[in-house]
Amino acid sequence: MFPLRISALRFAPNGRPILDGVDLELSGEGISVILGPNGVGKTVFLHLIAGLLPPTGGAFDWGGAIRPDGRLAMVFQQPMLLRLSVAANVEFALRPQGLDAAARQQRTREVLARVGLAHRSADSARQLSGGERQRLALARAWAMRPRLLLLDEPTASLDPSATDQVETIIREIRTDGAKVLMTTHNLGQATRLADDIVFLADGRVQEHAAAQRFFAHPQSPAARAFLQGELPWRIAFDR
Ligand SMILES: Nc1ncnc2c1ncn2[C@@H]1O[C@H](COP(=O)(O)OP(=O)(O)OP(=O)(O)O)[C@@H](O)[C@H]1O
Numbered sequence: 012m013f014p015l016r017i018s019a020l021r022f023a024p025n026g027r028p029i030l031d032g033v034d035l036e037l038s039g040e041g042i043s044v045i046l047g048p049n050g051v052g053k054t055v056f057l058h059l060i061a062g063l064l065p066p067t068g069g070a071f072d073w074g075g076a077i078r079p080d081g082r083l084a085m086v087f088q089q090p091m092l093l094r095l096s097v098a099a100n101v102e103f104a105l106r107p108q109g110l111d112a113a114a115r116q117q118r119t120r121e122v123l124a125r126v127g128l129a130h131r132s133a134d135s136a137r138q139l140s141g142g143e144r145q146r147l148a149l150a151r152a153w154a155m156r157p158r159l160l161l162l163d164e165p166t167a168s169l170d171p172s173a174t175d176q177v178e179t180i181i182r183e184i185r186t187d188g189a190k191v192l193m194t195t196h197n198l199g200q201a202t203r204l205a206d207d208i209v210f211l212a213d214g215r216v217q218e219h220a221a222a223q224r225f226f227a228h229p230q231s232p233a234a235r236a237f238l239q240g241e242l243p244w245r246i247a248f249d250r
Protein backbone atom coordinates (compact mmCIF):
# COMPACT_ATOMS: atom_id res chain seq x y z
CA MET A 12 0.00 0.00 0.00
CA PHE A 13 2.96 2.31 0.65
CA PRO A 14 4.71 4.30 -0.51
CA LEU A 15 1.68 5.94 -2.04
CA ARG A 16 2.75 7.70 -5.23
CA ILE A 17 0.33 10.19 -6.70
CA SER A 18 1.24 11.58 -10.07
CA ALA A 19 -0.26 14.29 -12.27
CA LEU A 20 -3.53 14.07 -10.37
CA ARG A 21 -6.20 16.26 -11.91
CA PHE A 22 -9.74 17.07 -10.81
CA ALA A 23 -11.56 19.35 -13.18
CA PRO A 24 -15.34 19.01 -12.91
CA ASN A 25 -17.02 20.70 -15.88
CA GLY A 26 -13.60 21.57 -17.25
CA ARG A 27 -12.78 23.89 -14.33
CA PRO A 28 -9.52 22.65 -12.81
CA ILE A 29 -9.41 22.52 -9.01
CA LEU A 30 -6.44 20.21 -8.73
CA ASP A 31 -4.15 20.13 -11.75
CA GLY A 32 -0.88 18.27 -11.66
CA VAL A 33 -0.66 17.07 -8.06
CA ASP A 34 2.48 15.00 -7.51
CA LEU A 35 3.10 13.54 -4.07
CA GLU A 36 4.81 10.57 -2.48
CA LEU A 37 3.73 9.51 1.01
CA SER A 38 5.45 6.95 3.20
CA GLY A 39 3.41 4.60 5.36
CA GLU A 40 4.56 6.15 8.62
CA GLY A 41 3.81 9.24 10.63
CA ILE A 42 1.37 12.10 10.36
CA SER A 43 1.29 14.16 7.17
CA VAL A 44 -0.60 17.44 7.34
CA ILE A 45 -2.03 19.16 4.27
CA LEU A 46 -2.01 22.95 4.52
CA GLY A 47 -3.29 25.51 2.08
CA PRO A 48 -5.72 28.39 1.71
CA ASN A 49 -9.51 27.99 1.78
CA GLY A 50 -10.93 26.47 -1.37
CA VAL A 51 -7.59 25.23 -2.70
CA GLY A 52 -8.87 21.64 -2.87
CA LYS A 53 -7.71 19.99 0.37
CA THR A 54 -11.03 18.27 1.02
CA VAL A 55 -11.33 17.27 -2.63
CA PHE A 56 -7.81 15.80 -2.46
CA LEU A 57 -8.73 13.60 0.53
CA HIS A 58 -11.88 12.46 -1.25
CA LEU A 59 -9.88 11.55 -4.36
CA ILE A 60 -7.42 9.51 -2.27
CA ALA A 61 -10.33 7.78 -0.51
CA GLY A 62 -11.86 6.90 -3.87
CA LEU A 63 -14.98 8.93 -3.11
CA LEU A 64 -14.53 11.17 -6.15
CA PRO A 65 -13.31 10.10 -9.58
CA PRO A 66 -10.16 11.93 -10.73
CA THR A 67 -10.23 13.61 -14.13
CA GLY A 68 -6.67 12.43 -14.73
CA GLY A 69 -3.49 11.18 -13.11
CA ALA A 70 -2.56 8.00 -11.29
CA PHE A 71 -2.32 6.44 -7.86
CA ASP A 72 0.36 3.85 -7.19
CA TRP A 73 -0.27 2.14 -3.85
CA GLY A 74 3.07 0.47 -3.23
CA GLY A 75 3.03 -1.06 -6.70
CA ALA A 76 -0.70 -1.76 -6.89
CA ILE A 77 -3.47 0.31 -8.43
CA ARG A 78 -5.66 -0.11 -5.35
CA PRO A 79 -4.82 0.00 -1.66
CA ASP A 80 -4.50 -3.49 -0.18
CA GLY A 81 -4.92 -2.26 3.38
CA ARG A 82 -7.87 -0.64 5.08
CA LEU A 83 -8.55 3.01 4.61
CA ALA A 84 -10.82 5.10 6.83
CA MET A 85 -11.90 8.70 6.52
CA VAL A 86 -13.38 11.08 9.07
CA PHE A 87 -15.24 13.99 7.53
CA GLN A 88 -15.29 17.52 8.86
CA GLN A 89 -18.95 17.04 9.84
CA PRO A 90 -19.08 13.36 10.82
CA MET A 91 -22.30 11.61 9.87
CA LEU A 92 -23.61 9.80 12.92
CA LEU A 93 -26.46 7.32 12.79
CA ARG A 94 -29.56 7.87 14.93
CA LEU A 95 -28.44 5.07 17.19
CA SER A 96 -26.52 4.72 20.41
CA VAL A 97 -22.86 5.68 20.63
CA ALA A 98 -21.86 2.00 20.78
CA ALA A 99 -24.14 1.04 17.88
CA ASN A 100 -22.46 3.67 15.68
CA VAL A 101 -19.13 1.89 16.13
CA GLU A 102 -20.54 -1.64 15.89
CA PHE A 103 -22.39 -0.81 12.71
CA ALA A 104 -19.19 0.36 11.04
CA LEU A 105 -17.54 -2.96 11.96
CA ARG A 106 -20.18 -5.12 10.26
CA PRO A 107 -18.47 -5.41 6.86
CA GLN A 108 -15.36 -6.81 8.57
CA GLY A 109 -16.78 -10.26 9.17
CA LEU A 110 -16.36 -10.23 12.95
CA ASP A 111 -18.95 -12.02 15.05
CA ALA A 112 -21.16 -10.00 17.40
CA ALA A 113 -19.03 -10.71 20.47
CA ALA A 114 -15.85 -9.55 18.72
CA ARG A 115 -17.60 -6.41 17.44
CA GLN A 116 -18.79 -5.58 20.95
CA GLN A 117 -15.35 -6.19 22.39
CA ARG A 118 -13.66 -3.94 19.81
CA THR A 119 -16.34 -1.28 20.34
CA ARG A 120 -15.75 -1.27 24.11
CA GLU A 121 -12.01 -1.01 23.54
CA VAL A 122 -12.12 2.00 21.24
CA LEU A 123 -14.82 3.84 23.20
CA ALA A 124 -12.69 3.47 26.31
CA ARG A 125 -9.67 4.76 24.40
CA VAL A 126 -11.49 7.93 23.31
CA GLY A 127 -13.04 8.47 26.75
CA LEU A 128 -16.63 7.71 25.73
CA ALA A 129 -17.18 4.39 27.52
CA HIS A 130 -19.62 6.00 29.93
CA ARG A 131 -21.68 7.35 27.01
CA SER A 132 -22.00 4.01 25.17
CA ALA A 133 -25.76 3.70 25.62
CA ASP A 134 -26.57 7.36 24.94
CA SER A 135 -27.91 8.54 21.61
CA ALA A 136 -25.06 9.64 19.35
CA ARG A 137 -27.12 12.64 18.26
CA GLN A 138 -26.98 14.03 21.80
CA LEU A 139 -23.20 14.30 21.89
CA SER A 140 -21.40 17.64 21.95
CA GLY A 141 -19.22 18.64 19.00
CA GLY A 142 -16.05 17.40 20.67
CA GLU A 143 -17.68 14.13 21.71
CA ARG A 144 -19.03 13.59 18.19
CA GLN A 145 -15.58 14.05 16.77
CA ARG A 146 -14.17 11.54 19.29
CA LEU A 147 -16.91 9.08 18.36
CA ALA A 148 -16.12 9.53 14.68
CA LEU A 149 -12.45 8.85 15.44
CA ALA A 150 -13.37 5.79 17.52
CA ARG A 151 -15.45 4.47 14.64
CA ALA A 152 -12.56 4.88 12.23
CA TRP A 153 -10.03 3.49 14.73
CA ALA A 154 -12.20 0.41 15.37
CA MET A 155 -11.64 -0.59 11.74
CA ARG A 156 -7.86 -0.73 12.31
CA PRO A 157 -7.13 1.37 9.23
CA ARG A 158 -3.70 1.32 7.62
CA LEU A 159 -4.43 4.81 6.28
CA LEU A 160 -6.58 7.29 8.16
CA LEU A 161 -7.75 10.43 6.35
CA LEU A 162 -8.95 13.28 8.57
CA ASP A 163 -10.53 16.47 7.25
CA GLU A 164 -10.15 19.28 9.77
CA PRO A 165 -10.75 17.05 12.76
CA THR A 166 -10.82 19.89 15.27
CA ALA A 167 -12.62 22.65 13.37
CA SER A 168 -14.96 24.39 15.83
CA LEU A 169 -13.63 22.58 18.91
CA ASP A 170 -12.39 24.44 21.98
CA PRO A 171 -8.75 24.07 23.12
CA SER A 172 -9.45 21.27 25.57
CA ALA A 173 -11.49 19.22 23.07
CA THR A 174 -8.81 19.93 20.45
CA ASP A 175 -6.16 18.62 22.83
CA GLN A 176 -8.16 15.40 23.39
CA VAL A 177 -8.57 14.85 19.66
CA GLU A 178 -4.85 15.46 19.05
CA THR A 179 -3.99 12.85 21.68
CA ILE A 180 -6.31 10.34 19.99
CA ILE A 181 -4.75 11.06 16.57
CA ARG A 182 -1.27 10.40 17.99
CA GLU A 183 -2.46 7.12 19.51
CA ILE A 184 -4.02 5.96 16.25
CA ARG A 185 -0.70 6.72 14.54
CA THR A 186 1.17 4.76 17.22
CA ASP A 187 -1.27 1.90 16.69
CA GLY A 188 0.04 1.53 13.13
CA ALA A 189 -1.99 3.87 10.95
CA LYS A 190 -0.53 6.36 8.55
CA VAL A 191 -2.43 9.63 9.14
CA LEU A 192 -3.07 12.19 6.40
CA MET A 193 -5.03 15.18 7.61
CA THR A 194 -5.93 18.76 6.87
CA THR A 195 -6.10 21.58 9.37
CA HIS A 196 -6.33 25.35 9.46
CA ASN A 197 -4.78 25.37 12.89
CA LEU A 198 -1.07 26.00 12.34
CA GLY A 199 -0.35 25.35 16.01
CA GLN A 200 -1.88 21.93 15.53
CA ALA A 201 0.23 21.36 12.42
CA THR A 202 3.40 22.13 14.39
CA ARG A 203 2.28 19.82 17.22
CA LEU A 204 1.23 16.84 15.09
CA ALA A 205 2.92 16.88 11.71
CA ASP A 206 5.95 14.89 10.74
CA ASP A 207 5.72 16.40 7.29
CA ILE A 208 3.73 19.15 5.61
CA VAL A 209 2.10 19.00 2.20
CA PHE A 210 1.47 22.56 1.06
CA LEU A 211 -1.20 22.94 -1.63
CA ALA A 212 -1.69 26.08 -3.68
CA ASP A 213 -2.73 26.86 -7.25
CA GLY A 214 -3.97 23.36 -7.90
CA ARG A 215 -0.82 21.48 -6.96
CA VAL A 216 1.64 20.53 -4.24
CA GLN A 217 3.97 23.50 -3.99
CA GLU A 218 6.05 22.04 -1.22
CA HIS A 219 6.39 18.78 0.69
CA ALA A 220 8.88 18.96 3.53
CA ALA A 221 9.63 17.85 7.08
CA ALA A 222 7.43 19.96 9.34
CA GLN A 223 10.28 21.68 11.17
CA ARG A 224 11.91 22.65 7.93
CA PHE A 225 8.67 23.83 6.39
CA PHE A 226 7.89 26.19 9.26
CA ALA A 227 11.48 27.43 9.68
CA HIS A 228 12.41 27.69 6.01
CA PRO A 229 9.46 27.53 3.63
CA GLN A 230 10.92 27.22 0.14
CA SER A 231 8.10 28.38 -2.10
CA PRO A 232 6.92 32.00 -2.27
CA ALA A 233 3.31 30.77 -1.88
CA ALA A 234 4.14 28.96 1.38
CA ARG A 235 6.03 31.98 2.72
CA ALA A 236 3.05 34.21 1.98
CA PHE A 237 0.66 31.72 3.52
CA LEU A 238 2.69 31.46 6.71
CA GLN A 239 3.15 35.20 6.98
CA GLY A 240 -0.58 35.68 6.65
CA GLU A 241 -1.40 33.02 9.19
CA LEU A 242 1.28 33.22 11.81
CA PRO A 243 0.10 36.39 13.58
CA TRP A 244 -3.27 34.69 13.96
CA ARG A 245 -1.63 31.64 15.45
CA ILE A 246 0.47 33.61 17.92
CA ALA A 247 -2.51 35.64 19.04
CA PHE A 248 -4.97 32.84 19.56
CA ASP A 249 -3.15 29.60 20.02
CA ARG A 250 -2.67 28.33 23.54
N1 LIG B 1 -17.67 17.13 -5.68
C1 LIG B 1 -17.30 18.29 -6.19
N2 LIG B 1 -17.52 18.57 -7.49
C2 LIG B 1 -17.14 19.72 -8.02
N3 LIG B 1 -16.50 20.70 -7.35
C3 LIG B 1 -16.25 20.50 -6.08
C4 LIG B 1 -16.63 19.28 -5.41
N4 LIG B 1 -16.23 19.38 -4.13
C5 LIG B 1 -15.66 20.58 -4.00
N5 LIG B 1 -15.65 21.26 -5.16
C6 LIG B 1 -15.04 22.58 -5.39
O1 LIG B 1 -13.63 22.41 -5.28
C7 LIG B 1 -13.02 23.57 -4.72
C8 LIG B 1 -12.14 23.15 -3.58
O2 LIG B 1 -12.95 22.73 -2.51
P1 LIG B 1 -12.39 22.05 -1.20
O3 LIG B 1 -13.58 21.85 -0.32
O4 LIG B 1 -11.58 20.87 -1.54
O5 LIG B 1 -11.42 23.19 -0.61
P2 LIG B 1 -10.60 23.17 0.74
O6 LIG B 1 -9.17 23.39 0.41
O7 LIG B 1 -10.94 21.94 1.51
O8 LIG B 1 -11.17 24.47 1.45
P3 LIG B 1 -11.40 24.77 3.02
O9 LIG B 1 -10.06 25.18 3.53
O10 LIG B 1 -12.35 25.93 2.99
O11 LIG B 1 -11.96 23.55 3.65
C9 LIG B 1 -14.18 24.49 -4.34
O12 LIG B 1 -14.29 25.49 -5.31
C10 LIG B 1 -15.39 23.57 -4.33
O13 LIG B 1 -16.56 24.28 -4.66
Ligand SMILES: [Mg+2]
Nearest residue numbers: 053054055163
Ligand atom coordinates in the same frame (compact mmCIF):
# COMPACT_ATOMS: atom_id res chain seq x y z
MG1 LIG C 1 -11.93 21.59 3.27
